[in-house]
Amino acid sequence: MLNAIIENEFIGKLTEQFRRSPLQKNRAHESDAEIVRPFRDSDRLLALTTDSIVEEIALGLYTDPHLIGWMTVMVNMSDLAAVGAQPLGILVSEVLPGDFPKHSIARLQQGIHDACDACGTFVLGGDTNFGGQLILTGCALGAVNDRKHLSRIGCQPGDGLYSTGVLGVGNAFALSKFAGSAEAEIEYRPIARLSESQSLPGVASACMDTSDGVIATLDQLMRLNNVGFEFEEDWELKLHSGSKALTSAQGIPSWLLLAGQHGEFELLFTVAKECENELLRSAEKDHWHPVRLGNVTEKPEIRLPLYGQSVLLDTGKIRNTASQVNGNIENYIAQLLMIDNEIRKGASEHVSE
């Protein structure tokens, strides 16, 4: 079922020859960061992750070097947050074009510095090379302090589905960059949910960050756990208001803020019914507000109240579309709008029956 997704299948192919370390606690796809027991005579755990910023730069989505530096840190810190680890630091590998201006390098480094500051963490080291295009790779290390880590595995039908914040700003930012007017620019500077995630071990049954957008995240959780998700009726209230305003100004259905693959770097997590009060208490103590999105269901399908109905989303198709358009953003948006059109048609036929 995982392999119905082009990206999963490709990763499977890439890694099929590799052996797993006996000291590694997670299997492939099972958590946002790798969980390793570093010392044989101790049960302490580390989290380790790597993520590069490549296509976002090449496609022109990230143009400000400060944002590029910021995101290099945040995408990796977000993976640490998703396993409940506290960051120890990050290594940054940079490929700089030979003609990259000095002031842009300074802004890039400032973005890295500011993001580390915002996360209370440090650049531990790195590597620099010169190449044809700007590419940044982070590799972050974290400590799992209570010897319990969060993973993508464990949600059960009946659990509540939550987010650490409102949704949609990642895709709204992409929309404003690619199809927007100058005045409609969306501020995008996500902060990894490291402190929020410290409330989750022992409370959340599964957790994953929305680095690829909400629907891709839920689709992956669905395939890994063989469960489904249904959104509550008021899901639109859980969208970031500026993002919703942008879609409505552009005549784009707001649910596509969940469907696009440019994420908001919130954590999506599930909580068993009997733990929901504990979550709320713990979050209140830590000064944050979990956003309730819906519920985990038995049947492995994802349902969203849309056009007066409970619509079954073809999330596999939505995810694979991103892989199939080869970076053609116009085509990507057109494909998503076609999927919306089909849903709308289906809904009106259903009503008229």
Add this chain to the structure above:
Amino acid sequence: MLNAIIENEFIGKLTEQFRRSPLQKNRAHESDAEIVRPFRDSDRLLALTTDSIVEEIALGLYTDPHLIGWMTVMVNMSDLAAVGAQPLGILVSEVLPGDFPKHSIARLQQGIHDACDACGTFVLGGDTNFGGQLILTGCALGAVNDRKHLSRIGCQPGDGLYSTGVLGVGNAFALSKFAGSAEAEIEYRPIARLSESQSLPGVASACMDTSDGVIATLDQLMRLNNVGFEFEEDWELKLHSGSKALTSAQGIPSWLLLAGQHGEFELLFTVAKECENELLRSAEKDHWHPVRLGNVTEKPEIRLPLYGQSVLLDTGKIRNTASQVNGNIENYIAQLLMIDNEIRKGASEHVSE
């Protein structure tokens, strides 16, 4: 003094804004891998390093995908060896060109797998992206098992200078790729000196790998420790024989096998006089043979017996040449030959005086 080297100065500029983590044990430039204490309530140490393969691919030095995968692992494992750490695993970030053939991907992954096998380690995770050129980045994690790590700092005048093996195969390989004939190809598949390095903690006073060639390594150790190095008279016997044969067939002075920036990934290390016997005993027990190259001297300069004299090498100029030629290999070789010419001229003038 460090900043007289273009690369050091650039790294200094890149990192000047960054704060150091209180859990990090090394300072910039002081060791091949970053040394971190991961848990506040334990004094156990981790080693962490990242290194990318970019220019080697872009310049056509590495063309076989198996070698590219192999080197991605080995350059990082070599950094772990240079601090005396035992590898826990590696994360691999890949940027693949959109049209990269499937069979090349398979060979790339096989190279990664085979190198991990040779080091007794594992791929823990990774990230894959698509871009304009093939780029591989590794990030390796190791455990410093006896709570003592090796660093680049600590050599004293009078110490012996050693290598874990014969020298020059990295530059001979580059020479055979760029200026050689097909029949003169040099086999290049370095293996990180992880097992050898386990003899070194407590014995070696300083250690660094020759990832940038022997002279760049000694130059950096000279600047960091404010000491010098002189090679023994029989240094040519410490060159890899096939590599020496190649240079002599091509009429290239064999000492340039030490000067070029494409390394052999041996460890260079220094040992106090009173520890040299211990080194030999320990190495014999572990079935390897340290290669004695010369001695640490008081004056910060690097001397090589050449053309009947003890030649003072301008190692700063030799290193900076690599930065200044902007990847033009022909020019690089020409510049190194000019440096040799000057030395030769100086030697003959000295003799005729």
